[in-house]
Amino acid sequence: MYSKTVEIGVGLFVALGLAALLMLAMKVSNLAELTAPDGYHVTARFENIGSLKVRAPVTMAGVRMGRVTDIRFDDNSYEAVVRFSVDPRYVRIPIDTSASIFTAGLLGEQYIGLDAGGDEAFLTDGGEITLTQSAIVLEQVIGQFLYNKAAEGG
Amino acid sequence: MITLLRRFGRTALTFFERLGRGTIFFGYVLAGIPALVSRPGLVVAQMWSVGVRSLIITVVSGVFVGMVLGLQGYNTLVDFGAEESLGVLVALSLVRELGPVVAGLLFAGRAGSALTAEIGLMKATEQLDGMEMMAVDPLRRVVAPRFIAGVISMPLLAAMFSAVGVFGGYFVGVGLLGVDEGAFWSQMQSAVDLNDDILNGVVKSVAFGVVITWIAVFEGYDALPTSEGVSAATTRTVVHSSLAVLGLDFVLTALMFN
Numbered sequence: 001m002y003s004k005t006v007e008i009g010v011g012l013f014v015a016l017g018l019a020a021l022l023m024l025a026m027k028v029s030n031l032a033e034l035t036a037p038d039g040y041h042v043t044a045r046f047e048n049i050g051s052l053k054v055r056a057p058v059t060m061a062g063v064r065m066g067r068v069t070d071i072r073f074d075d076n077s078y079e080a081v082v083r084f085s086v087d088p089r090y091v092r093i094p095i096d097t098s099a100s101i102f103t104a105g106l107l108g109e110q111y112i113g114l115d116a117g118g119d120e121a122f123l124t125d126g127g128e129i130t131l132t133q134s135a136i137v138l139e140q141v142i143g144q145f146l147y148n149k150a151a152e153g154g
Numbered sequence: 155m156i157t158l159l160r161r162f163g164r165t166a167l168t169f170f171e172r173l174g175r176g177t178i179f180f181g182y183v184l185a186g187i188p189a190l191v192s193r194p195g196l197v198v199a200q201m202w203s204v205g206v207r208s209l210i211i212t213v214v215s216g217v218f219v220g221m222v223l224g225l226q227g228y229n230t231l232v233d234f235g236a237e238e239s240l241g242v243l244v245a246l247s248l249v250r251e252l253g254p255v256v257a258g259l260l261f262a263g264r265a266g267s268a269l270t271a272e273i274g275l276m277k278a279t280e281q282l283d284g285m286e287m288m289a290v291d292p293l294r295r296v297v298a299p300r301f302i303a304g305v306i307s308m309p310l311l312a313a314m315f316s317a318v319g320v321f322g323g324y325f326v327g328v329g330l331l332g333v334d335e336g337a338f339w340s341q342m343q344s345a346v347d348l349n350d351d352i353l354n355g356v357v358k359s360v361a362f363g364v365v366i367t368w369i370a371v372f373e374g375y376d377a378l379p380t381s382e383g384v385s386a387a388t389t390r391t392v393v394h395s396s397l398a399v400l401g402l403d404f405v406l407t408a409l410m411f412n
Contacts, residue, residue, distance in 0.1 A: 006202045013206045017310025020317035027339070028245050028320055029348040057344075142401070 032093045039066060039088040040125035044099045044112070049080045050135025052101055058084045058095075060114040065090050068112065084112065086123075094119040098131035110135060176372045183371065186291065186298035196299035197306075204300065204367075205307030206263045209314070212257055216315035219252055220244060220322025221260065227323075228331050240333050241342035244323030249346065249355045250411070253316035255403050257364035261308055262395040266370035269300055270391040273374025274384035282375075297371050304370070308363025309356055354410045358403065365402060366395040 022119075049071065058066040066086040072079050086093065096117030103110050123129070192198055227243040276282050282292040320342075327333040346352065361388065370391045377387035 006199060009206045010198050010201045013201065013209060013307075014310065016209075017307075017313055020310070020313040021352075023317050024249060024313060024320075024352050025348055028249065028316075028342055029346040029352050030343050 039085045040091075040123075041069065041083055041085050041125075042093075042123055042125075042127050042129060043081055043083045044129040044132050045074070045077070045079045045081055046101065046132050046134050047079055048100075048134040048137060049082060050101055050103075050110050050137060052082065052112070052135065056109060056111050058086065058112045058114065060090075060093070060116065065093075065114070082112070091122060095121045095123055095124045095127065096131065097123065097129055098133065099129045099132035101135035103136075156292040166388065171324035171402055172376070175376065176368070179372050179375065180368055181297050182293050183368075184300050187292035188303060189294050190298055190302060197302050198296075200299045200303035201307055202325065203271065204265045204303045205310065208261060208307070208311060211264055212260055212311045213299035213313050215256060215260055216253075216318040217322040219256060219315075220319030220324075221326045223247060223252075223319070224326030224331070228327055237327075237331075237333050238337035239341055239345075240323065240327045241320075242345040244327070245320055245342045245346050246351060248316040248319040248323075249351050251403070251407070254312045254359040254362055255399060256357065257312040257315040258308065258366060258403075259390050259396055261304075261305040261311060261363070262366045262370075262399065263392055265304065265307070266366050266391050266395050269304070269367070270374040270377070270388045271384060273297065273300070273371060274377035274379075274387050277377060278379040278381070278384055280379075281335065297375060300372055301367050302323050304367030305360065305363045307361040308366065310408040312359035312362075313356070350411075354406075357410075358406050358410070361402060361406060362399050365398050369398060 052068065052071065054071055056068045057064050057067065066084050068082055068084045070083040072081045072083075073079075093114065094117040096119040098115045098117065100113050100115070101110055102113045118130075128137050223244045224240060227240050228237055231237045231239055231243065273282075276292075276296065279359045282296065285295060324338060328335045328338050373387040373391045373394070374384075377383045
């Protein structure tokens with residue numbers, strides 16, 4: 001009914017448009033990570049998480065091992081409970097591993113850095129990291145510094 | 155003073171009258187869409203003139219917009235030692251704003267004006283009246299396929315604009331200015347969210363597609379059946395739909411990314 005060129009052209013147009021959408025979804029956005037196997041979940045309690053956010057990276061030795069999936073507040077202990085997923089490839093994380101909150105660069109986002117312990121037992125799904133170090137809040141550091149200076153001077 | 159007031163009132167009345175007629179017209183067009191299921195060929199033919207022939211201008215503009223973003227973004231980011239974030243900057247600005255908006259403006263100029271002129275001329279040469287004489291509803295036969303073709307084409311064009319724009323930014327950033335390739339893509343992927351950014355961009359471009367095509371077909375159908383009338387309607391299409399895209403973009407952005 002319609003000329004072949006028109007039909008082929010429209011078909012190509014729609015295919016290209018969908019391909020562009022697919023490319024945006026796969027290559028530009030985080031779809032690949034969303035669909036990746038979730039791995040196992042571990043929680044850690046911090047006194048202060050600074051400005052850590054959900055989806056922040058979790059690293060060990062600088063290698064990304066997972067991401068933060070949930071941040072809650074425990075109103076019994078007044079601590080932040082951070083839950084993160086770890087890539088199933090990394091199953092040999094010692095149970096006495098410590099977790100700290102660091103800042104990437106001077107202005108970067110905050111992330112969780114893990115330091116491996118020496119225990120023979122490894123963390124499993126639902127495990128908890130007990131050795132934690134809070135985020136460094138700049139005002140507290142400066143306050144501490146001024147307090148020490150004043151103590152020295154006095 | 156009274157004359158001024160009266161002129162003001164007349165402008166307002168005309169505006170609301172046209173708005174009302176446009177809305178009723180929109181309803182009739184929507185009612186004409188189900189009939190298209192039995193004749194998809196009509197839509198295909200319109201997608202050729204509305205979508206495929208807007209492809210070149212959209213893709214070329216997309217590449218250049220992406221390249222300019224790459225250059226400008228790099229110059230600012232390098233001062234903070236954050237040139238690795240170039241991918242994030244290029245991708246987010248394209249996917250969230252520039253893709254739908256610039257593609258919408260181009261679409262209004264390239265396809266919207268053509269739609270108005272075509273339908274306006276059909277009206278001026280009494281082809282629409284002729285159709286009605288033959289008991290063919292011009293809203294279903296002429297307007298509805300064009301409307302659907304525009305609504306389908308616009309998001310596809312915006313997606314292509316964003317996609318080639320990202321590659322334009324990649325070409326300038328990684329190819330010419332020496333940003334690390336891995337950082338460019340990985341930072342982009344960790345910063346761009348599928349739901350928050352990409353899907354919202356698609357929703358925006360669908361909304362723009364509806365508004366632009368609606369304005370274009372309405373102006374054509376509502377044009378005075380003279381040569382001046384058609385030319386005035388074509389100008390109004392481009393002006394009104396461009397303004398509508400920019401205004402609607404602000405509203406949608408405020409709703410989506412607050």
